Amino acid sequence: MKNEAVIALLTVLVIASAGAGYFVGSITTPTPHLTTTLTTTSNETTSAYCFQTGIHGSLYVRVVTDNTGRPVSGDNVTVTILNYCNSEYQIPLGYTNSTGYTSSPADWTGDLLVNVTNVFSGASYMFLAQTSGAVSLATLSLPSGLTLVKPIACYGAFPAACGNTTVTETAVGN
Secondary structure (H helix, E strand, O other): OHHHHHHHHHHHHHHHHHHHHHHHHHOOOOOOOOOOOOOOOOOOOOOOOOOOOOOOOEEEEEEEEOOOOOEOOOOEEEEEEEEEOOEEEEEEEEEOOOOOEOOOOEEOOEEEEEEEEOOOOOOEEEEEEEEOOEEEEEEEEEOOOEEEEEEEEEOOOOHHHOOOOEEEEOEEEO
C-alpha cells in the first residue's frame, strides 16, 4: 500500500510541475520573430536511364519509289520512341543509302513514330510502327506514302509467327 501511495504522490507532483511550467511559460514576455525566406537554385540535373530486358525488337527503314520500287537514297530518317520513360526519345537513323535502307535500325520494343524527309521534294512523311520481339522492316513508297511494316526475322521463330504485316498510308507534311 505504501508503494501505491508513493506512486500516486509522484504522479500528482509530475502533473503539478508540468502545469506550473505552463503557467510560468505563459506569462513570459513575447519576443519578436524574424522570418527569412531563402531562395536557392540548383545546377544539378537528374538522369533517368531506361532500358528494356528480354528480347528486343528492331526496326529498319527502307524508302523506294512507287512505280518501279527503285531505292531512294539521301532521305533523312528519324525515329521517335513514344513509350520511352513516359516521354519521347529520338533516334536519328541517318540518310538512306543506295539500296534505300538506313545504315542502322531503331532498337526498341514498342511504339515508334518514323519521320522521313525526302531529299528531292523536302516533304516529310510520318508513320507509326510497332516493334515486338522481331526484326521488322518498314518500307515507305514515294510519293504515295504507302507504308508496309512486316517482320523479317524472329528470334528462333518463322517471321509470320512473331508479328503481323501492316499496311498504312503515311501522313505527308512540309
